[in-house]
Every structure is written in C-alpha cells, then in structure tokens.
Amino acid sequence: MSTLVHAPAGLLRGASKGAATAYLGIPYGSAERFAAPRPAERWTGVREATRPGPAAPQPASRLARVMGPGSDLRQGEDCLSVNVRTPGGSGLPVLVWLHGGGFSSGSGAEAWYDGALLAERGRMVVVTLNYRLGALGYLYLSPQFGPADVGLLDQIAALQWVRKNIAAFGGDPDRVTLAGQSAGALSALALLHHPTGRGLFRQVILQSTPAGVRPYSTGEAAGVGEIFLDALGLRPDDAERLRTLPLSDLLAAQAETVRRTARPLTVTPPFQLVASGGVPADLTAGVPKDVPMLIGTTRDEAWAFFPGTPAELTERLFRDGSLHLAEEVDHAHVYQFDWSPPGSPFGACHCIELPFVFGDLDAWRASPMLTGAEPAHLERLVEQVQRTWTSFVHTGSPGWAPFRHVRHITLT
Numbered sequence: 001m002s003t004l005v006h007a008p009a010g011l012l013r014g015a016s017k018g019a020a021t022a023y024l025g026i027p028y029g030s031a032e033r034f035a036a037p038r039p040a041e042r043w044t045g046v047r048e049a050t051r052p053g054p055a056a057p058q059p060a061s062r063l064a065r066v067m068g069p070g071s072d073l074r075q076g077e078d079c080l081s082v083n084v085r086t087p088g089g090s091g092l093p094v095l096v097w098l099h100g101g102g103f104s105s106g107s108g109a110e111a112w113y114d115g116a117l118l119a120e121r122g123r124m125v126v127v128t129l130n131y132r133l134g135a136l137g138y139l140y141l142s143p144q145f146g147p148a149d150v151g152l153l154d155q156i157a158a159l160q161w162v163r164k165n166i167a168a169f170g171g172d173p174d175r176v177t178l179a180g181q182s183a184g185a186l187s188a189l190a191l192l193h194h195p196t197g198r199g200l201f202r203q204v205i206l207q208s209t210p211a212g213v214r215p216y217s218t219g220e221a222a223g224v225g226e227i228f229l230d231a232l233g234l235r236p237d238d239a240e241r242l243r244t245l246p247l248s249d250l251l252a253a254q255a256e257t258v259r260r261t262a263r264p265l266t267v268t269p270p271f272q273l274v275a276s277g278g279v280p281a282d283l284t285a286g287v288p289k290d291v292p293m294l295i296g297t298t299r300d301e302a303w304a305f306f307p308g309t310p311a312e313l314t315e316r317l318f319r320d321g322s323l324h325l326a327e328e329v330d331h332a333h334v335y336q337f338d339w340s341p342p343g344s345p346f347g348a349c350h351c352i353e354l355p356f357v358f359g360d361l362d363a364w365r366a367s368p369m370l371t372g373a374e375p376a377h378l379e380r381l382v383e384q385v386q387r388t389w390t391s392f393v394h395t396g397s398p399g400w401a402p403f404r405h406v407r408h409i410t411l412t
Contacts, residue, residue, distance in 0.1 A: 007168035009161070010043040015050045020085045020116040023169065024109065025053035028129070028161035029080040029154065033243050034139065034146040037080060037157040052109030053081030056133040057247055059255060061105040066304045066346050067354075068367035071111045077136065077247065082158055083109055085119040085126045086169045093393045094171040096162055096201065097128045098155060100182025100208075100351070102269045104134045104254075111363035118358055122390035125171035129158040131187075135228055135254045138271035140221035141239050148221065148274035152194070155187055159200035177393045179205035181354060186210060186273060189325075192287050194278040203292040203396055205389065207357075208301055208350055211284050211321020215273040224261060224270045231256035267305055267317060284325045292396040294389075295326050295403075296335035300347030304369070307345050318350075326403040331396065334403045335388075339381060339410040341372040353409070356385035377411055384412065 003014045003021055014023035026049055029037035054076035061070060086092070097113060099106040108128030115126025131137060137151025147153065163173045178201040180188040185206040191197035192204065216224070226236065231253035234241060242250070254271070261270040275281040302313040319336075326332040340348040346369045355364040359382045364370055370378070388409075392398040400407045 004046070005168050007165045008042070009040065009165050011046045012049045013046050017116045019120040020087050022116060023049040023084040025049060025051055025081045026084065027053070027080060028082050029157040030078065031080065031132070031150065031154070033077065033136065034150065036147050036150055036153050039157065039160070040080070052083060052107075053130065054079050055107035055109065056130055057136060057251060058101075058105045058133050059251065061101060063304055063351060066349055066367070066369040067112075067351050068364065071107075071109070073107055073109055079130045079132065080154055080157065082127055082129045082161060083115075084166075084169050085115040086171070087120050087123060089123070089170045090167075091172045092123060092125050092170050093175040093177065094125045094127060094162065094166055094173070095177050095179055095393055096159060097126065098131075098178070098180030098184030098187050099128070100180070100184045101133070102267070103138055103151065103183045103272045104269055106133070111360065112354060113358055114360050114363065115358060117360055118386060118389070121359070121386055122393065124390065124393055125166060125169055127162055127166070129155070131155050131158070134271050135250055135257070138274070139225055139228060140216075140218060140274045140276070141225040141236070142222065145239050148218065148276035149190075149279060152187060152190055152273065152279065155191065156194065156197045156200070159191075159197065163200055174202065176201040177203050177205060179207070181207035182210060182350065183272070186213065186283065189283045189287070190215070190273055190279050192291065193280050193283065196278065198288065203392075205294045205392065206296070206322070206325070207353065208297055208318060209295070209322050209325070210267055210317055211325065212317040213268045213272065215275040215279055215281060215283065217281065218274060218276050221274040224257065227260055227270070228253050228257045231260070265306060265309070265313060284321050284328065287325065287328055289328065289330045291329065292331040292392075293326070293329055294333050294335070294392045294398055295322050296337060296353070297322050298337040298348045298350060298352055300340070301350045303347045304350035332403040333392070333398050333400060333407075334405070335398070335407045335409050337409045341370060343372060344369065353385065356381045357389055359386055380411060385409065
C-alpha cells in the first residue's frame, strides 16, 4: 500500500508497520483554552504523519503502579490529534478508541494503544485520539465562563473528522464502532446520549465503565471549580485570568484540588463529566435501545485502586451499573475478564484486558499487573480477545449469546 493518502483534510504521508500503515499526529481540531474546539483547517502540500502529536497536559497516571510507566510523550495544549492505522483496502469497519485515565491522564498515542496489530489481524481501520484532560478539559465554573465538558466536545470533533476523512484510509464511515475503557467508556456512554455525538458511530464497546461515578451537577462542578480557583489564590471574579496563567500553575492547582477533594474508597476525579449540554445526570438510563453493545468488566476492577478490597466495591463502582446498562438495550453482549497471573496482588484488576485488545505485548513488558505470567499464555489471550473484539466490530456479535448470558474470559 502506498503511504501517501489524499484525504479531504489534506495530503498525508505515513509509515508502514508490518502489514498496516500508520498516520500519526493528524490534527482534527484546535481550541482556545477552556473553549469549544474548532475543526482543523485543511493544509496544503504533503503533511508528514510519522510522529504522534503532543499528549494533553497531565500529571503522572495514578495507575502507573499496576500498568507500568507510560511512553513519556511530549505534552502541549495544542493536543487535538488522531492516529490512524490501516491495513489497506476499502469499505473496512472502523474502531475509534477513547483512552482511559480518569479524565486526567493518558493519550491515544501511548504505545499501549498502538493499533497496528489489531488493524492487520482484524482487517479494520483503528483510530486513536487525544482529548483535553483534567481542568483544561473538564473545569466548569459558569455558562458565562465557558461550556462544560470541552474534553467531550473534543471527542465529538474527532468523530466528525473520522466521518469526513476515514474513507481515504480504507474505512467505511457508516461502520464505526466507538470503543472506550474506564473514563473512555464513560465518555462513549455520554456520547450515546449527546445529540451531536450519537449519529457518528453505529455500535459501542464499553470496557470497565465506572458506572458508579455519576456526572456532576453544574452546582457540584462549580464547587470544585471554586476549590481550583482558591488553590491559585483567585476569587470567582478573577476567573478570566485562568486563560493566560502559565500551564504549570494550572497543573499545580489541579494537583492541589485532587488532594483537597480526595475521599476514601472513591474513584471519582475532581474534573470529570458534568450533566450539561446533552450529558444527562444518569448515563445508564435512557440509552438508545437499538445500538449493539459489547459491555464488560474485570473480575477485580477495584484492586487496581485498593488492592484486596471486597468484591462489593467492584460491583458498586463498575459491575452493577454495567449490568443495568445491558438490561436497558436490545443488543447487548456481556463479558467478565477473569484471568490474572498466578499470585498477583492485583488480581484481574482494572486495565488488565488492555494488552490483549491491542496485542503489542512489548509495550506492556514493564507492567506490574502482568508480572509472573507465562509468555505463551499472554499470546493465547491476545488471540482470544482480538478474535472476540474483531467479531463484534465486523458483525455486532462477539460470538456468544446475548445478555443475560455473561462470557467469562480466561485462558482456554
């Protein structure tokens, strides 16, 4: 396949990796600080798309102790970009990936989410994206200051870019599966409700949705915003100064807000979805019934945050809401990921299925949650999980009976 693509956005040159070609760091939008995104302008000439764009500004991941170190990507506020991996061809289904990270960390350009193997083996186009995080993506003060959930608006802008451009990479814009894990799954769930987002994809994969974390009301979010302002030594009347303060000051205030709002045995971040502008207060109620869904949790989700805690915490934060969601729709397939390395203190924790979805095990070699695993077992799990996800992306079914059946994924 030629690495040169003529897309409506402009001419792009990518780089081949195995049987797939990668186009990295493609801008889908731009935005002023705390403002809604604008579509990216078409460029002239050939754009070299061989290097990922900057990650959204962020602190270290709170789950590095189970996932391992990230890719040490450069960061910057001009972070709205997508990465496309394609095996070539035309009319292929498309998987758009929303990374997790508690709305405060992560990037679609992480080596963990390199979609080349999934694109090649699954005969699909894989798109990963960056969206604004933390206070820069989810601070809410008032309607006068700016819209809520600009990070979610970024995701909508990326999906709109996919719809306009993905055919040039071999994808079918009418066969888009939106997939997300953790905060990415909550985002996908919010987009199912959002009047602008809903028509941009056909089906969804929801991995480890923290359904027990409900969106803030505007009042609750504004209260967090006041804590953030106070951490900067500002009053509400000074809010406009946030648009010009150094980025380092904002990140320091974000960290202080995390400290002040922390509560025992909770995973709710201070900057997250706000029930406003199309995002409902209850994300698990009133979803479209006709959208095919693959919904799953891991057996010991909460152990990534609170090792050894009772199963009730995983049920309350993750599983109960996921099963309720499956009951609400007509075409739901449900799994529970049960495998973990022998003797692991993290068990089958939050994030443990991710290496097997994307399949690049080298990217996970320093991951503590996989310590002690047999390499042959990891390869077998990659084959199992990728076969399941591929089947759903192509057909709307992972290959087992709909809910109320629950498939337990482990070594077979």
